[in-house]
Amino acid sequence: MSPLPFSTAEGATLIGGGKVTSDDLETALARAPVLVAADGGADAAIALGRVPDLAIGDFDSISEPARAALGPSRLLHIAEQDSTDFAKALGHIKARFVLAIGFSGRRLDHTLAALNVMIRHREPPCLMLAAEDIAFLTPPELSLPLSPGTRVSLFPLGPSRGRSQGLRWPIDGLEFSPGGRVGTSNEATGPVHLTMEGPMLTMLPREALDLALAALTAPMSA
CATH class of the missing domain: 2.60.120.320 (Thiamin pyrophosphokinase, thiamin-binding domain)
Structure with missing residues (x-):
């Protein structure tokens, strides 16, 4: 049985493990106050002083301290290995919209993979914040x-x-x-x-x- 999606009537900020700044996080949360981490994005959020409401992924990159900080009730494990953590997270979020941060700025292959996911997941609307741009x-x-x-x-x-x-x-x-x-x-x-x-x-x-x-x-x- 597939895990049930995480649902919110508000916008959701989805944080990944790529380059992310405190300004990125503040900008996103001011508009999408529910914070969801894609696997190791939980560590990025905690390093910036915020514990996510939920982490979604196969959990091959989240640290043990981050796991402990969230606790079992805020970990949504998706075991399959055929998709990225961004795809897993985006496919299990029901929200008014998603603001994606931490999915650009370091590894180009990760950025391209995230853009590929965005064209395959039309709902909810997803907008990516990069250093100087937004993309959707x-x-x-x-x-x-x-x-x-x-x-x-x-x-x-x-x-x-x-x-x-x-x-x-x-x-x-x-x-x-x-x-x-x-x-x-x-x-x-x-x-x-x-x-x-x-x-x-x-x-x-x-x-x-x-x-x-x-x-x-x-x-x-x-």
Whole structure:
């Protein structure tokens, strides 16, 4: 029997074992107050002075002191070895949205694996905080009230196409793919509206975090 998912009506901060700062943690918890650790992310959280509400993973990297600090009731063990701890955690969280920290900035393979997980887990909406950027899977329709000059990067993780309003270089009629055309370093001319088919990541400056969260959690139009 599969473990039951962890459920919260609020946003959840998911912390990994990669590079994470106290500012990252404070920024995330101010918006997503429930703290979940992906395996060894529990050690990262404790080192920053916070004990997670739950740790999820196969527990091959969490330390014994971190285990003891959480106690058995706050450890959700997922035994399978065919997915990353990020995938295990994201697949067992039901929340309004997830803010992922500590999944970028050190090992590039871990960062790429986390981005791969994000395109396979569409619910709940997940937004990754990196050093200077935020990244999230572009939904089929997205409206962002961005200021002129805001950097908007689009990066396909599979064949993708879409339409845009408010981009300096429109994407209408273009075919995107990881080994072909990508859309990095585009620029908003004002509010941006995207419609998208295929797995496309949107990357924005961290200053756009609240705008992105509002857009990703807005009720879908009828």
